Amino acid sequence: MNQFDRVRQLAAQLRVDSIRCSTRAGSGHPTSSLSAADLMAVLLVGHLRYDWDQPEQANNDHLIFSKGHASPLLYSMFRAVGVIGDAELVDSYRRLGARLQGHPTPVLPWVDVATGSLGQGLPDAVGVALAGKYLDHLPFHTWVLCGDSETAEGSVWEALDKASFYKLGNLTAIIDVNRLGQRGPTELEWDLRRYAARVEAFGCRALIIDGHDLDAIDQALTEARLATDKPTVVLARTIKAKGVPEIEDKNGWHGKALPPEMAERAISALGGVTDLLISTDAPQRLASAITADPTAHVTLPRYEVGEKVATRVAFGAAIAALAVRPEIVVVDGEVGNSTHADEFQKVCPDRYFEMFIAEQQLIATTVGLAVRGYVAFASTFAVFFSRAFDFIRMAGISQVNIRLVGSHAGVEIGEDGPSQMALEDLASVRAVHGSVILYPSDAASAVRLTAVMADTAGIVYLRTTRGAYPVIYGPDEEFPVGGSKTLRSTPKDQVALIGAGVTLHECLAAADQLANTGISARVIDLYSIKPLDRENLIEACRVTGSRLVVVEDHYPEGGIGSAVLEALADADVHALHLTHLAVRGLPTSGTPAELLDVAGISSRHIVAAAERLAGR
Structure with missing residues (x-):
């Protein structure tokens, strides 16, 4: 049996298994799997270098299904290499609690990232390839299977642009151009020349092939592997539902399992169920160029109490100090001189990557770096993370550990106006599975929390402010995740003022004014927004008779x-009296002090709210 006979048999098996598992489940995307079966059969037999028994092996190739709905094909590949059995494939696909979910997730050790939200697998792969070329210095290749429909997503072109900029010859995108999308023809259908023109315009190499010609596929993948400084995009003309002639290239079958009778006919025509087992070439075992050292001695910056320093400035100093840890990487969105992330670049340019104004790729690069084991920080203005929210959401599904630093939050930024004011960020990140939100109020807490987030699992978000405010804490104060700080307290407090970031300073000013009128106010720095310190809130309720004023530079919803x-909803607190001060109107330009006051979150509004709660 020659190589192409073996590939032909494997392609038939992949088609049969894709039909079997989706028909048994009664749902799935078999037609999208059938079109790419020849492409993946050639890749598996002749080009993918992977040790399936050791998926964590540093020099393994990476295979990412950006078209995650083609999961029947991916799982059939896993059966073909022997890492899952026939029963798991056929009987558990899309079942409750099973590993083989409708779209792939890293619950399977051979899956790097969750996909299914189209236009994300290729951007994530850019981060993986970037690590391979510039950090690991390993010869592994990153392969991505894309659908033609998802090329309508701008994120795909952000990815190709940055892959070209960084000369990622170790990245190949295979686009399955099967012409039909979910509801009909795709934008370009089979016009592969127009696809190629777009690919080449972004600085990548385009290879046009017949996606069912095994020899052409083999030649294209061989050429892609040999590339050194230019990413390759294989544009493969395919037929949707290839192998099932009665529905080939017919609209209306996207996302539909074949009926049992049709499936039986197709499986028989394809040669029936087979048990071909493929052994892929394992890569040479090599170690990464960088070895993580989380115990490296880090000398964090120190600030004097009362000194005025912006938390964004303190973040920059702290991340620069963390550069002694070789696994720390920083990714910027062309605002590093404002977020102060560029302080890291000054001391460690080799681990600083610029994504320019491409926030989706900013997050995706961070995810890809995390896949390779790096502690990656992505920083930009807090408001611009909203453009990449779906990438953050999918990172939560991937359960990767990434660090996000958003500066210039809230009306506090001043004259730039509402387009630059993050007033929804806490709500959006709080809603992400596995997220952690930290919100320092001074330079000392910003420094400590930057260090803490480096070793905190999940989607960790640090919210920093633009203006300089007095340092409150000493340099040795600790800030554990899930904690809070009580800055003013007596056993006879009549009200508790709860703030974070800029509003904590307003709460402190208000507490001083209230003291002059005989009202004792407890002040709580809720620096950990998620998780938060529920016990300290309950204690504040116990002492004050459940009189709380919560003040935030954010819209009222979700912050x-x-x-x-939410924390107090099921707590044993008596008759909660809570006044919530937040930004309730659309802000305009103005000075920070003016905007805080107009928004109703300045100290005079806090004083008025506390007096009402105290019965004055």
Whole structure:
């Protein structure tokens, strides 16, 4: 049996298994799997270098299904290499609690990232390839199977642009151009010349092939592997539902399992169920160029109490100090001189990557770096993370560990106006599975929390502010995740003022004013928004008779006030009296002090709210 006979048999088996598992489940995307079966059969037999028994092996190739709906094909490949059995494939696909979910996730050790939200697998792969070329210095290749429909996503072109900029010859995108999308023809259908023109315009090499010609596929993948400084995009003309003639290239079959009778006919025509087992070439075992050292001695910056320093400035100093740890990497969105992430670049340019104004790729690169084991920080203005929210959401499904640093949050930024004010960020990140939100109020806490987030699992978000405010804490103060700080307290407190970031300073000013009128106010720095310090909130309720004023530089929905109310919803507190001060109108330009006051979150509004709760 020659190589192409073996590939032909494997392609038939992949088609049969894709039909079997989806028909048994009664749902799935077999037609999208059938079109790419020849492409993946050639890749598996002749080009993918992977040790399936050791998926963590540093020099393994990476295979990412950006068209995650073609999961029947991916899982059939896993059966073909022997890492899952026939029963798991056929009987558990899409079943409750099974590993073989409708779209792939890293619950399977051979899956790097969750896909299914189209246009994300290729951007994530850019981060993986970037690590391979510039950090690991390993010869592994990153392969991505894309659908033609997802090329309508701008994120695909952000990815190709950055892959070209960084000369990622170790990255190959295979686009399955099967012409039909979910509801009909795709934008370009089979016009592969137009696809190629777009690919080449972004600085990548385009190879046009017949996606069912095994020899052409083999030649294209061989050429792609040999590339050194230019990413390759294989544009493969395919037929949707290839192998099932009665529905080949017919609209209306996307996302539909074949009926049992049709499936039986197709399986028989394809040669029936087979048990071909493929052994892929294992790569040479090599170690990464960088070895993580989380115990490296880090000398964090120190600030004097009362010194005025912006938390964004303190973040920059702290991340520069963390550069002594070789696994720390920083990714910027062309605002490093404002977020102060460029302080890291000054001391460690080799681990600083610029994604320019491409926030989706900013997050995706961070995810790809995390896949390779790096502690990756992505920083930009907090408001611009909203453009990449779906990437953050999918990172939560992937359960990767990434660090996000958003500066210039809230009306506090001043004259730039509402387009630059993050007033929804806490709500959006709080909603992401596995997220952690940290919100320092001074330079000392910003430094400590930057260090803490480096070793915190999940989607960790640090919210920093633009303006300089007095340092409150000493340099040795600790800030554990899930904690809070009580800055003013007596056993006879009549009200608790709860803030974070800029509003903590307003709470402190308000507490001083209230003291002059005989009202004792407890002040709580809720620096950990998720998870938050529920026990300290309950204690504040116990002492004050459940009189709380929560103040935040954020819209009222989903922010600190919501977090506090959710935490206390099932707590044993008596008759909760909570006043929530938040930004309730659309801000304009103005000075920070003016905007805080107009928004109703300045100290005078806090004083008025506390007096009402105290019965004055």
